[in-house]
Amino acid sequence: MTTHSDFKKLVRARMERTGENYTSALAALNLDRDAARAQHERLIRSHFEDGRLEDGRLLRIPARRRPRFAVVLELLARFEPGATYSESQVNAILREVHEDVAHLRRELVDYRLLERDSRGTYWVTATAPVRDANEAQETGDWERIWLPEFLGGAQR
Secondary structure (H helix, E strand, O other), rough: OOOOOHHHHHHHHHHHHHOOOOHHHHHHHHHHHHHHHHHHHHHHHEEHHHHOOOOOOOOOOOOOHHHHHHHHHHHHHOOOOOOEEEHHHHHHHHHHHHHHHHHHHHHHHHHOOOOEEOOOOOEEOOOOOOHHHHHHHHHHHHHHHHHHHOOOOOOO
């Protein structure tokens, strides 16, 4: 159930327009790119300095998993698909955002967004990870929409 009243109004408007039930209308809106991006930004904006996502510093790493994943997904955009990075290069990129680079690096790897070999070389995953039901609840629709585009070379 959503708690954002404006989003509920959008769901109800879609229900009236299409005749869908609440669950179907909600799912359709969640798959909508603009709605998914807006939901993603709502999750992370308060965690970035001055609300700036592109060049702002991360004020704190969210404790709740869904906002934390949204922040980690936002950080992934700072890496280039197909490129390889040493651990120190990954740390330098993440340090621009927050001082706890080990935590952020671990989250990127644990969510299978960055991969790592035994020599300490990192790269952006080549394909979007398959999420089980629990992970899918944490990751949200923006990952399903944006990540394949990012991995395929499309700009945000």
